[in-house]
Amino acid sequence: MEDLSRLFNPSSIAIIGASRDPSKIGSQILRNLVEYGFGGKIYPINPTVDELMGLKCYPKVSDVPEGVDVAVISVPSDKVLGVIDDCGKAGVKFAVVITSGFKEVGKEELEEELVRRAHSYGIRVLGPNIFGYVYTPARLNASFGPKEVISGNVAFISQSGALGIALMGYTIVENIGVSAIVSVGNKADIDDVDLLEFFEGDPNTGVIMIYLEGLAPGRGRKLIDVAARVSSRKPIIVIKAGRTEVGAKAAASHTGSMAGSVAVYESAFRQSGILMAKSVEDAFDWAKALAWNRMPEGENLVVITNGGGAGVQSTDTFADNGVYLKRPPEGLVQEIKRFTPPFASFTNPIDMTGMATDDWYHRATLAALKDPEVHALTVLYCQTAVTTPMGVARSIVDAIKDSGDSKPVTVGMVGGPGVAEAVSFLNKQRVAAYPTPERASAAMSSLYAYARAREYVVRSLGIS
Amino acid sequence: MEDLSRLFNPSSIAIIGASRDPSKIGSQILRNLVEYGFGGKIYPINPTVDELMGLKCYPKVSDVPEGVDVAVISVPSDKVLGVIDDCGKAGVKFAVVITSGFKEVGKEELEEELVRRAHSYGIRVLGPNIFGYVYTPARLNASFGPKEVISGNVAFISQSGALGIALMGYTIVENIGVSAIVSVGNKADIDDVDLLEFFEGDPNTGVIMIYLEGLAPGRGRKLIDVAARVSSRKPIIVIKAGRTEVGAKAAASHTGSMAGSVAVYESAFRQSGILMAKSVEDAFDWAKALAWNRMPEGENLVVITNGGGAGVQSTDTFADNGVYLKRPPEGLVQEIKRFTPPFASFTNPIDMTGMATDDWYHRATLAALKDPEVHALTVLYCQTAVTTPMGVARSIVDAIKDSGDSKPVTVGMVGGPGVAEAVSFLNKQRVAAYPTPERASAAMSSLYAYARAREYVVRSLGIS
Numbered sequence: 001m002e003d004l005s006r007l008f009n010p011s012s013i014a015i016i017g018a019s020r021d022p023s024k025i026g027s028q029i030l031r032n033l034v035e036y037g038f039g040g041k042i043y044p045i046n047p048t049v050d051e052l053m054g055l056k057c058y059p060k061v062s063d064v065p066e067g068v069d070v071a072v073i074s075v076p077s078d079k080v081l082g083v084i085d086d087c088g089k090a091g092v093k094f095a096v097v098i099t100s101g102f103k104e105v106g107k108e109e110l111e112e113e114l115v116r117r118a119h120s121y122g123i124r125v126l127g128p129n130i131f132g133y134v135y136t137p138a139r140l141n142a143s144f145g146p147k148e149v150i151s152g153n154v155a156f157i158s159q160s161g162a163l164g165i166a167l168m169g170y171t172i173v174e175n176i177g178v179s180a181i182v183s184v185g186n187k188a189d190i191d192d193v194d195l196l197e198f199f200e201g202d203p204n205t206g207v208i209m210i211y212l213e214g215l216a217p218g219r220g221r222k223l224i225d226v227a228a229r230v231s232s233r234k235p236i237i238v239i240k241a242g243r244t245e246v247g248a249k250a251a252a253s254h255t256g257s258m259a260g261s262v263a264v265y266e267s268a269f270r271q272s273g274i275l276m277a278k279s280v281e282d283a284f285d286w287a288k289a290l291a292w293n294r295m296p297e298g299e300n301l302v303v304i305t306n307g308g309g310a311g312v313q314s315t316d317t318f319a320d321n322g323v324y325l326k327r328p329p330e331g332l333v334q335e336i337k338r339f340t341p342p343f344a345s346f347t348n349p350i351d352m353t354g355m356a357t358d359d360w361y362h363r364a365t366l367a368a369l370k371d372p373e374v375h376a377l378t379v380l381y382c383q384t385a386v387t388t389p390m391g392v393a394r395s396i397v398d399a400i401k402d403s404g405d406s407k408p409v410t411v412g413m414v415g416g417p418g419v420a421e422a423v424s425f426l427n428k429q430r431v432a433a434y435p436t437p438e439r440a441s442a443a444m445s446s447l448y449a450y451a452r453a454r455e456y457v458v459r460s461l462g463i464s
Numbered sequence: 465m466e467d468l469s470r471l472f473n474p475s476s477i478a479i480i481g482a483s484r485d486p487s488k489i490g491s492q493i494l495r496n497l498v499e500y501g502f503g504g505k506i507y508p509i510n511p512t513v514d515e516l517m518g519l520k521c522y523p524k525v526s527d528v529p530e531g532v533d534v535a536v537i538s539v540p541s542d543k544v545l546g547v548i549d550d551c552g553k554a555g556v557k558f559a560v561v562i563t564s565g566f567k568e569v570g571k572e573e574l575e576e577e578l579v580r581r582a583h584s585y586g587i588r589v590l591g592p593n594i595f596g597y598v599y600t601p602a603r604l605n606a607s608f609g610p611k612e613v614i615s616g617n618v619a620f621i622s623q624s625g626a627l628g629i630a631l632m633g634y635t636i637v638e639n640i641g642v643s644a645i646v647s648v649g650n651k652a653d654i655d656d657v658d659l660l661e662f663f664e665g666d667p668n669t670g671v672i673m674i675y676l677e678g679l680a681p682g683r684g685r686k687l688i689d690v691a692a693r694v695s696s697r698k699p700i701i702v703i704k705a706g707r708t709e710v711g712a713k714a715a716a717s718h719t720g721s722m723a724g725s726v727a728v729y730e731s732a733f734r735q736s737g738i739l740m741a742k743s744v745e746d747a748f749d750w751a752k753a754l755a756w757n758r759m760p761e762g763e764n765l766v767v768i769t770n771g772g773g774a775g776v777q778s779t780d781t782f783a784d785n786g787v788y789l790k791r792p793p794e795g796l797v798q799e800i801k802r803f804t805p806p807f808a809s810f811t812n813p814i815d816m817t818g819m820a821t822d823d824w825y826h827r828a829t830l831a832a833l834k835d836p837e838v839h840a841l842t843v844l845y846c847q848t849a850v851t852t853p854m855g856v857a858r859s860i861v862d863a864i865k866d867s868g869d870s871k872p873v874t875v876g877m878v879g880g881p882g883v884a885e886a887v888s889f890l891n892k893q894r895v896a897a898y899p900t901p902e903r904a905s906a907a908m909s910s911l912y913a914y915a916r917a918r919e920y921v922v923r924s925l926g927i928s
Contacts, residue, residue, distance in 0.1 A: 105807050146880050160773025162818040166846035169880025241773060246788060247780035279902035309624025309705060316711035324710060343569050354626040382630035416610050416633025438743035
């Protein structure tokens, strides 16, 4: 059996089910694949058409004169087995089965036969019942989700279809670059474990996020072992659908897969260093912070604000997450005292007061990043009349550049219409920014949570 | 002593500290007051200028020929007492002291003298150290925060200055209409208790939100008593800065006021029916749902979705908040089965599947709202290729109108760029909408949380 390298870096992809009808799922996938700029060969397969999107069509995969690495299959479920036979004949290595109508509608046997037959040809199966997959380093978007996925280093695995596609869109709005998005659907063959093993070694992936509903019987132990090993190198964030007993029942009725006991999952995830997110917002907030920052080298986290209230909210959020602010280094205090008024506060958070200007943000951020005793920085901003959100955002970006350093930074900005633009600007510069102090603080906390998780798995695995 | 009616509905306001310099806080307040459309008389007070913004200036408040209800004071702190004396001479009823430099910088005696002197003239004091106040029913924006506050029925009281102003902007972005925004600052005289008593009887206020850092000694017991009474009529949401022990220390160092013991606050809030929010996002999410919905008349909450994953996330969030979904009424199931495919799911959440169209959303929403056994509805949407977010948003709004009913509804929409516009459209129609299933579900949960809190206080107060 192949490992998954060729699935993500294929030389050629065949699309079975593309047609002249642009509303067909196969046609949408073909369009995404062509327009997103896949560099390998693309073969639309359709027995009644000569050409689609300027590409020559072939009646069957086995008619393609060269080898085909990946076959994306979007034909009615009763035709899938026949297509697999033809893929076997053509030497296809991966079948990406978009088609639904298998185990999720009670057709377990059809699904088992699909995998049995594929394996008899040495073909591995992604799906069935999926929206496709994306791998941005290869400019490969073989999905019927949004086209203009932003490239970056977050890999996202989704067991959910509609939610997964919607979250593809969410990554675009939130400016979160992805290395991969993989719809796993019924997980008849390739599952989270296989994908974790691939992303473990993938230099383009820095953070792995999984929307997980359930696991096939017997795969739980394997997932924990692999996740523990991967966690020692890269953070894994899991949104576990069915965290609660009633949620687990809802998940079971949705997927037909056992969602498993809540307590068992929680303890297993902890053991394997997985960060559990309760909501999609949390998961993506953390992914952004983890993807765009290196890890803090120590516990000295400094918070800078222009509003005491934002500082208190931040302190509470950090405490909720087991992160406690220490006194700021004296050198930093002296530096910031040079331009702030006497009633500024120098416990941590450092409150520059509502008089803070764009320039103060620049100087304070720069001073904190240059201070060898500071390990991480959260900058908070409340919109005031003496600043603009964009001015402050630019000050922060400039200070990060001017520092010549790469300490972890998160930013929380609260205010009116200009704030969304400033947050988006920061995110485009890969500075993890959020519209509230609490989200910026929870995101920074996720770095410390991962540091603790990594330490735990490294120790328990005996790796050093 | 006056109650606060004239503070919020004054016939006339004097602004002391407005000048030709538009960057002065007094000038900004004057501009907001004039441009937001205050209907009463406005008197700029400045001894060196004849006219400001087309309004005749007077050298002193006591020079104004007619009576002055409210004096907004933005002069240096060493001039405030003199101004109060003149206000006393002029028969002013409320002094809104913007000026800082009192207790928060250690000048307790100056602050005590301010209140003593004001009270000797029968003047009540809002502040000092505040950004002003807003009361939209009177088109009164006497603040130096954003001007174009949206009118509605949420009253927001903020002890924090910079965060409070920033949150004024946040209400605009989130389309949250407010009745009042009151900066209480040092709370030398008028405090949360007084304001709760005013908003209790204010027909323009339906929900009260407080950003609370601490209370003056002796006011805690009173707050609990008043809050319990008010909670029996209107929900009170409190963001308690310093929820954690370390956060409480940060709050104390920020305001100089005792943040109080965390456990004492929690228990007191519970007893008085207050809903405690951990973050500004939660607080405003809940405020929106509570402001725009009447209370559910029973436990039959139905969730409708086009994505099973979104449904599971919703189920988990409801369970986190003690809300458990019951089987949907059989009549509703039969109605929705008429247009959904056989693999749609009819446990609760009802999953119409990713095939759901705008029209299905209209029919399902309408059917749920018309079903006498349904008490509340949360609609979830994952962006798909067969729908647009705006199309679905319009379907939901139309169905609400067509139902002729007013059952509580929240909406959660996940997806790409079109989602923000659709969420904003729904919010403008006063349908509480959010960008994730979890936030929509937590917001609906806040209605049930308030129902429980209200029941508790009504029982313990012996009201019926």
